Amino acid sequence: MKDARAFLDLPDGRRLTGYGPFRTTSAVPASGTAFYRNDFGLTAAEPWWIPARWELAERGDDGVAVPECEWEPPDASAFAVVFQEISAAIRAGDFEKTVPVVVERGTLKNAPGHSLLEAAGASAGTLMGYGFSDGERGFAGATPETLFTLSGGVLRTMALAGTARSEEREVLAVDEKEIREHEYVAQSLVAQLGDIGRVRRGPRVIMELGSIVHFHTPIEVDLTGSESPAALVRRMHPTPALGPLPRTAWTMEQLIAWRRRLGTPEDFGAPFGALVEGEFHAIVAIRGVWWEGRELRLPAGCGVIEASRLVNEWRELRLKREAVKGRFGF
DSSP, X not given: OTTOEEEEEOTTSEEEEEESSOEEESSOOSSSOEEEEOOTTOOOSOOEEEOSEEEEEEOOOOOOOOOOEEEEOOXXXXXXXXXXXXXXXHHTTSOXXXXXXXXXXXXXXXXXXXXXXXXXXXXXXXXXXXXXXXXXXXXXXXXXXXXXXXXXXXXXXXXXXXXXXXXXHHHHTTOHHHHHHHHHHHHHHHHHXXXXXXXXXXXXXXEEETTEEEEEEEEEEEESSOOOHHHHHHHHSSOTTTSOBSOOHHHHHHHHHHHXXXXXXXXXXXXXXXXXXXXXXXXXXXXXXXXXXXEEEEEEEOOBOTTOOHHHHHHHHHHHHHHHHHHHTO
């Protein structure tokens, strides 16, 4: 994959770009720069990708043109069946929450090359652009969700759950179902991190993302020991915002089975990150597109709890997909 390329927007406003050929390894590199790629189930034997060369530069948004796309509507009936199975599993006490995914498919007018990768770069600090392409297939997006940043013995992460249209901001602020879903995520993260350091939880606020808004709670941990990026990824992925609650081997297997039935890309919602300048930054690979040749997939997930209703979740999924289309100019 000599023509391969990867990039990740960093919290400080810079963009890391790596160029192939990449060398892969199973161990965290002792020094230098490497990207972290894995699937949702964390099954990659060699998730560290070391570029032949790399560069750091200020973020930019050059308005790259992408090929036109002809879209097919997603299968509402297939999602409805999975939603009912999830609702039954919640009533039976197997889950408190989980996150099914709907995939909208499209056909590009022309093969995209690296254009989708270039179009995904985010100029705004709230969104983090990311992507990987070998010139024939790849994925790219601009995510609002950081899995974690590790720098100087401090881990920074977030709870991001609860969604509404921007014009419904005031309603979201008092929506009991959305607040409950968000608190599932925030409280689970605090509990999950309490044994590795001193946890500080910030206030729940509303994150503005153009056409949509989310609840957002910042969380920091002063680590008491030395934690490797790879170990922290396994501890934190998937967060309750993308994964099952409770998170067990069985609930993960069931979620992955539902995702596969709905045609979800294996690395949608997976961690994607980079080790650079002694820091590790990882995002959650959502709000993006996956492609092979001219065939395109646009996945979106929704958090389902006992109070969830099918029509409302279907509306939220469309809202998220439309935001991605707007980002890429489809």
